[in-house]
Amino acid sequence: MATGRTHRPATRSRGIPEATVARLPLYLRALTALSERSVPTVSSEELAAAAGVNSAKLRKDFSYLGSYGTRGVGYDVEYLVYQISRELGLTQDWPVVIVGIGNLGAALANYGGFASRGFRVAALIDADPAMTGKTVAGLPVRHTDELETIITDNGVSIGVIATPAGGAQPVCDRLVAAGVTSILNFAPTVLSVPDGVDVRKVDLSIELQILAFHEQRKAGEESPAEAAVRAAAEPVVVDAAVPGEDGGEGAAGESGAAGDDNGRKGPEGDVPAVMPA
């Protein structure tokens, strides 16, 4: 493992920037694809293109992990796959539980990207007795009453919440009390957790809203008086302010991977995904 990386100021594992951590999975996927095609080495330029980032950024990212490349040559694919996997903690098995087996929960349970990345769905949990006992993605759906037992028995430290908004916080509290310290939240709620617990959220509606923002801008920016029209005295009532609108949204987001672009693009996003059909 670590070569004798002797010195190196803060380079070592201690200070990997969050932005870099967020991109490691991206590199890993691109590398895995190369590995499957038996490509032995890649240059930062090629790998960057495959991952959708620019090469300088990629090299800088890798520099935080150590010096795993060879000047004049590039990076050894297999070696890099291993190093990144280890850095991300994917060389170990991570049992996870999915709570809330609705459309989204089922999609997540069926997502193939888990197993291939070191994650194992230890159990599916739902509060609805009608769901209990059913089999989803080859696993039996168990009742919420068993939540604590399941977490403890399987040593689960990562939980996925795919319940409606209302049930999210209670479920979160129980997960945390049972020992879960990392939560991926799909419910449209701001969860409160004690210090030391990580929460990542995924909200499809937010992604769409961001797209709408840019979309709107594209349409409007070509005309001169544009802003005036829309922003100013615009017609009609705006319905957005209407209360009663949000009810519940539930939603879903999940799936596979990330996207990027080669040609060019504008914004990007990153969020979780599940297996597409």
Place this chain on the structure above:
Amino acid sequence: MATGRTHRPATRSRGIPEATVARLPLYLRALTALSERSVPTVSSEELAAAAGVNSAKLRKDFSYLGSYGTRGVGYDVEYLVYQISRELGLTQDWPVVIVGIGNLGAALANYGGFASRGFRVAALIDADPAMTGKTVAGLPVRHTDELETIITDNGVSIGVIATPAGGAQPVCDRLVAAGVTSILNFAPTVLSVPDGVDVRKVDLSIELQILAFHEQRKAGEESPAEAAVRAAAEPVVVDAAVPGEDGGEGAAGESGAAGDDNGRKGPEGDVPAVMPA
């Protein structure tokens, strides 16, 4: 609108930072909740807590939109809901198509967060003849052959791709050729699109990998000195939204400022959820 906002340096719509745009949906949701409870006004402090961000950031974000608050009082909930909705382009109807009606596509079709935010699912499209004709979420699944017609007839500019990895790029190309300029990609692939087309990606496996990274660190690196450096007293709530351009990340540490008091943290979470049962 209303006031004649006459001047205002750069404040206006032109330079809203991406990071701010990514948070507007968050504020909007918190505001909508307040609106439903008929709360007339909120202070930046209260709203920030509800959205899971710190108040200084929230005020700065709002300052990019204009001066919509009242000193000494706070913000008018209804008015702010309207302003943010308008800024995001949610005061208009956005027809969207979902391509790939598998587990995920179905979950997305059933997601209630769309309609409530100005989005309307214009059509569900799938390449599998076995799916064609079936009804999902009250809508008939149509065959890929009709893709171009559907896009054109409905004036769709936003497309959601929930197909397997292999079919994503071809679908993307067709969507773009037909006129779509914003794409939300759930397939684990880096999409290539021409200039001017926005792509946002959602990848669950990436989110889990990021959680695993932090989880691993918690377990192993508890050494005394090291921890102090950064992870130390960091609350740790990370959110998935990405600001910058490519894969940014929004990490969060909010120690100092806001007062997260109690033992809890007030993270955030916002995402779509699907109906469980």
Place this chain on the structure above:
DNA sequence: CCATGTGAACTACTTCACAGCC
């Protein structure tokens, strides 16, 4: 007084550009 709105300071991330090594 109180809470907004914002310049200024600071921190995080990105991009440049080139020295170093294969």
Place this chain on the structure above:
DNA sequence: GGCTGTGAAGTAGTTCACATGG
């Protein structure tokens, strides 16, 4: 010669702290 690894420069985003105005 080619490509990595990385200081240095540049840019974006966050937080401070306080003047401003209801």
